[in-house]
Amino acid sequence: MKSIPECLFHSRSLACKKPYGAAPAGKKVEFAAYPRREQGISRMTLWVEEDGQQAEAYPMRWFGLAGARDEYGASFTPPHAGLYWYWFTFDTADGPRFCARGYGGRCEVLDSMGDRFQLTVYDPSYRPPRWFGEGITYNIFPDRFCRDRDPVQPEGEGIAPRVLHENWDDLPVYRPDEHGEILNNDFFGGTLRGVLSKLDYFESLHVRTLYFNPIFQAYSNHRYDTGDYKRIDPLLGNEEDFKTLCSEAAKRGMRVVLDGVFNHTGYDSRYFNGRGRYDSLGAHQSKDSPYCPWYEFSEWPDQYGSWWGIYTLPQVNERNPDYQSFIFRDADSVVRRWLRLGASGWRLDVADELPDDFIAGLNVAAKQEKPDALVIGEVWEDASNKIAYSERRRYFGGGELDSVMNYPLRDAILAYLNGGTAEHFAETMETLRENYPRDVFYNLMNIIGTHDTARALTVLGVMSEDWKKSRDERAHYELPPDRLETAKRRLRLAAVIQFTMPGSPTIYYGDEAGRQGFEDPFNRRTYPWGAEDREILAFYRRLCEVRADSETLIRGELRFDTGENDALLRYERTLGRSRIIVLVNRSRQEVRTGVNALYALDLLTQREFDCEDSSGIEITVPAETAYLLQCFGSAE
Template sequence: VDPMLGSNEDFEDLCAAARARGIRVMLDGVFNHQGFVSRYFNGDGFYPELGAHQSKASPYYPWYHFNRWPDQYDAWWGIYSLPAVNESQEDYVDYIIEGEDSIVRRWLRAGADGWRLDVADELPDAFIEKLHRAAREVKPEAVIIGEVWEDGSNKIAYGVRRRHLLGGHLDGLMNYPFRNALLAWLLGGDAGQFRESMETIRENYPPAAFYSAMNSLGTHDTPRILTLLGVGGDCGGESKQWRAEHRLSPEERALGVRRLKLAALVQYAFPGSPTTYYGDEAGMEGFEDPFNRRTYPWGEEDAELIAWYRALGKARRELAPLRRGALCYTAAEGDVLAFTRTWEEDTVLCACNAGRECARVTLPWSAAEIGGLLCFPTDPDTGEAVVELPPLTGYLLRKSPGRE
């Protein structure tokens, strides 16, 4: 659905069907720039009404800043096909936010539950504040998530310290720092650095923002996670043609799958909202855009990964600690990362070994207190349980409820 193209009579039914299955719909709002061929700019003259590119008399002309009309104008990052919008122009603010039938209000009333704001750093604070207020007026529980690639608590963008997490602006952020730290560890880094990076985010973010951060391993703006983990990087030194044609070898794919299973285990066990880019769970490959946008492999999904993601989703749904629990690290050094999530009397531990050698993790419980979820520890009860972690292996273990 492209909300800016007008009404969609099927959208309410889509949202109702999703909600019946426990799914909420969040729309992606790209309010900083538009397309050259959008009905507002109408660069190719496709639409019958006048766009800003056809005439200065167009009602949309004030939305853009022309250095020399019609072919020289501000564009997002200088890309001519993406003309930038003046987010402070009154008519534009009314159309997107303030009007009774504005884009933000209309689609929330139609059933959407929130908005993800593209390039939030490039939207004025006043614009985001108005958008947040309008969304809450229509739907008090609406969620506004911003695309921010760094620590959003102290971000300075275009010379302005942003107010992303100071209330009344964004409810949460895309957690690219989580992705960066996790990939660095999986590709040979130190688990201690992952903990350090995430503890910095936890210290800087309000608790609600930390526990609702959008934790993704891949997006349309990044190479496919399986490809990254299989080849060990983005291969930026290779030609674009090479990256377009490359497919993982059987050895690279096997390594990528094992690393991806570890990455997804941490993602689903860690505080925040695990977010999966379509097809990552099915084993899709590809480097950067557009190679990461191939069609879903219907009928050819990776059965091993599908089963793993289903098990993780089931665990996340059924175990309250994985959704709400407090975070405590048990081990974070070298190849080994282990942490617990505790909610009330229930505790779940995630223990992972990203290395090529076996590792051991000492647990804060006896073996008799542990109920296996995805895997069982193998050592007998010797007081404190010691779990053997084979190479590139992760366990999700639960302390049996009610046992002291």
């Protein structure tokens, strides 16, 4: 007998909707609704609207009684990939009613139109590469991770004079110059060979993907102002260094993913050549430049579109055929070339500012070069229904993005650990799980820190008033001992959640070593080799080991169990007969809870829990503690 929901319709119940969540195009989606008999319903209708089109009505048949409820059903077969919306109407003696989307996927009966339910439809023939989501990722900010030599002022075409730090532990330059600009042209000299020398370190963390922030020649230390897409920044090394790194990493089962900054170039670049450092004829120098049509000038040469109005980041017209050929269509295009040289995929910077056809074309080119190439997008919100520049995006229909950066997970983790409820965290994740195709949900880049965010340890330790400190104060700020201990406990909880969600847990370099820092550039300080927080690092190593060795955490189903206690986050990962229950207690008081098992083993500490009677195991979760319980057997 199927389990009937307690409301008229629940979008996450298989009794109401099959399949769960996103649906493949061309396959029937079945809907069932269960109004109470005393409502006296005479007719029910399912309404389906393809995004931006006219809604269509699907009369629902009465299928009989279901306890104290009637059962009505209808089906809809989405003809093609895209975003669809649905809702229900029914007639009563008191007039028509609307069944709209309420909290948690539950139906809300209203007198007028309310929020609609979302149905994401994808192309079933398109399968994102699974290797990414199944492994652990390490995010490297190239200039600040590791150097194999003292930095030397590079020379050559396009190279601007650079400020070189001899001391690896210096603060990055953060004050404006005499013209009021922060140039970001101070370098610490991290190199590709430095990364190569740390492959043993990555192996100790069971890393399977090395994701690099930009590595191409650029004026700035962050290198998001690309100067030459086809040249490794000489301070980092050269093309041979890159090939060697990819080759040696592959021998250890690791892949390399590059950052593709294709929405804008650098002002100081081969293409725009605003400072005339390149031998090429740039768009800023002549309207006859082959690169001039790439840019949009309102008044040549000094008035042009730029990313967020930053003059050093002139925007390109991604629909320009020549630009597309250069980036991904030509045999020696940027995307294809670096894949051939050893990369396994691309992360697209500001993906919501790249047109859908540009992303789709890039994806095709990448897959032609390497069938299992990965294309990840930087999207900060729910990417399934994202609207950018008044246009609905088609990221997950098939053939665009294989994954996105999971900022909603980061936000939900930090909100929960800073006093939010377990229910709110679960709702955030369940919304994504319902809206994303399963292959995408299990392929997400799960982050708690990036080069664009303050360090996780800092966010979890500072007081609200600390964010109001002056820039000089924030530059030198270190958490006091009591706050540091609190932050470390919370960081462990954050990492447990991150590593037990479907998708690739992604470590931002130095987070695992206890690095602190507010906003850019304080979140981009060098990796503290030899001065790591050994306690945090040991915890990460153990957590990485658990995640790498567990097929259940890699591929298992996810089910939340909330409502018992706002401070206790509880969920299960299951695969076949294997069952792992995750218990996270963010409060400063212990929490007691029951576990339906005869025996349980905490995978983090190897602590054992036995059933004292047939009712299961009673577990006390200490304050600010997480258990990762491998469970065996079931209580009566």
